[in-house]
Amino acid sequence: MDKKDCLTVNQLTRYIKRKFDFDPYLQKNLWIVGKLTNFKQRARHQYFSLKDDDAPEDQQAVIDAVMFGSDWEKVDFTPENGMEVILGGKVTVYERNGRYQFYVNRMLPVGVSAAQLAFQETYKKLKASGVFSHAQNPRPLNRFPKRIAIVTSNDGAVKHDMITRIRNNNPLAQVVFYPAQVQGERAAEDLARQIQRAGINGTFDTLIVARGGGSEEDLMPFNSEIVARAVAASPIPVISGVGHETDTTICDLAADYRAQVPGLAAEMATQLHLLDILTELQRARTQMANTIQNQLQQAQQQLQVLTSSYVFSQPARLYEGEQQHVDQLTEKLQQSMQWRLSQTSHDWQRLLDSLLLNAPANRLQQNRQQLTQLQQAMVHAMDKQLLSAGDRFKNLLSQLDSLSPLKVMARGYSYVTKEDNKVVASTSQLQPDEQVALHFSDGTAEAVIKKINKR
Template sequence: MDNDYLSVTDLTNYIKKKFDRDPYLGKVYLTGEISNFRLRPVHQYFSLKDDNAKISAIMFKSAFNKVKFTPEEGMKVLVTGRISLYEPTGNYQIYIEHMEPDGVGELYQAYEQLKKKLSQEGLFNAEHKKRLVKYPKRIAVVTSPSGAVIRDIITTTRRRYPIAQIVLYPAVVQGNAAAKNIVRQISRVNERDDYDTLIIGRGGGSIEDLWPFNEEIVAREIYKSKIPVISSVGHETDVTISDLVSDVRAATPTAAAELAVPVLTDVLTEIQNNKIRTINSFGNKLKQLQQRLSKANESYIFRQPERLYDSYVQKIDMLNERLNNSFKEKINLFDRRLNDLVYNLKINSPQALIKEQMQSLEVNNERLQRNINQLIDNKRVELKRNIESLDHLSPLKVMARGFSFTTNEQGEVVKKVDDLKKNQTVELNLIDGSAKATVNEIKKEHK
């Protein structure tokens, strides 16, 4: 009977084989909304749902690395994968092999996400843009060695500014390996310190062809460049992440070369005009200085130099007079203060003060002696009064009138008959002595 029952493991294995062998579940095309998504470092675990149902999903690292955009919570996606069962929990789930946004192209979605991310970080801000060198000596170009880009840049530069040197850093500008190759060439250019400008570019193409210039690693390498960067990628209507993060964007390779270098003939003309302006300006300045010199030579300072210090001599005389007056005022002030001190010293002479203090001391001594005698007399009267009061209260006075007091064997005063016992020996204390007595009878008065 027990053999009719399956274990949970056996049942789960059986159901899993059913899933794996079903030809309709080997490759499923599914649309849904991403739920419970949290970006993990290796494999991705989340759910796909619609209004009425939900299915668990897993996407292994190898498949997820091929996704150009970053999945987000609530995003509608189109996925391809297989349905199978996860035995430890008995849950069925979809193993996703490919995923793209629903309604928006995958590359466009990735472009918008990266654009938003880098914009929030400030990589496109104008304050980070470096100014181009006006008269560059060496220009580095990162592009394909066989394309029209390098030819257009060389042709335009030779025509406009042939004294500038163009150095090509050949790069792969299309395909999966292009982004890393472009980053490497930008890094090589920045390892040197003899370049004035860096041009990065390629010809036109589809968004897939231009995608290496939308990669995050390329954008960050351009932003990190210490050399000003001109970006010329695709046609004028194509705007890549590299264009946004570069210091200057050019619509075409020819425009990039025109931005990078001036026209030599214009520069020579400007130099000639600056030379003429400098000579004219110097002549005018020299003429002005000669006029100032002539005017200075005619000044009274050079014709009558003694007039230069006349006012200072007069000022010194006035200051000397003020100084003497000030000394006199100070001396008079000190003299008056000295006289006042002498007068006060006479009035407050130590001898007069001692005499006055001696008289005061003598008066105080007499007053103190009188007070002491008075205090002694008062204390004597008070002592006599206290002695008389104490004598009136003395028990001896009472005993002299015939009274006595009785004590027991312990010397305690007997106050009540209750303190006595028959045949008890007591002591009678009289005015002139004491006597022993025996209690023969005890009578107690009742009140």
């Protein structure tokens, strides 16, 4: 067989990959279940295997799986080897090694129902789009609502229970029902339409969306995206009362307030009971009347005490003590003024004495005396300096005279010079028959060198 008629491994792998990639069943959001193996958590992308848990040991099929970082971040539990999980994704072929593998975009632990999967998908989508903002910042409810809209089933005990509670709490509030299907295929659209109608009306203070308890499937319309968006878009505050206390729907999360049961939603919409308000008003009226009566009695008693006091019977006694206090203050003021006057006079005399002491004539006389003393001291110092300088001069002159060459020559010494008046210090400077001059202390003599004798 010719080589050209054969497929390469790469060509065969690509062909098989195209078969996988264009298979509508394998490329849709496929769900498989099995036990995790070879799982070791990595920083970003996760690589592991999934094998059958129910098949015998020698017949357990294994498929490689990969989950990229963006999908792995959405996993809200910690997978472990041996754990049974449900994987959502698609199947394709990895060309490099020619092995088919499962690309995972969802991972759930076994035990999650289809309704729960749908709930999680819708919740994540709506949370990302900001549908649950009212629950985080709920709009305030009207404490005295005039009109209340209720979207619920037209049949059943829920409707009658809510009417009874609202009538007991606030008989003046008008209740308008918007009947809707609360379960079934068309329930979600019907609920959303009635919620929108109540909002468009524009005359309601509060909107209640309610339903009694039921299974997950029964409550699915209240977990739908269309209902959640209708609740979030409502122009009036929404109270959601769906199911029992343990049930939590997406409608609850999108509403401003959540009641555990429908009856509590009616209680929440009418927070203040009208009868309680009237009772409280009557109690406050009685209390205010009693308070006013007590205050009047106290005022009358105080008036009687004041009118019988000595202030009104003997008004002069009211200021006797003050008059005595004024006299004491007057006496203290006079003493203080006298002391201040004496002190001021003393300060004035002291300043006058200081002024006389520092008068210009006195200062001039003192300066003249000081100048005379300085002149005398300067003359005395100069005379002393001159005497001392004269003694030093005589002493130095005597020393200079004793060191004079003339003194030495007077003792019989002389020195020799040539015709150029240069002093002869050595015989090497002389020549025979050379004429020289001999210098004595009392004169000079001419001489001729006859002979030179060197040592």
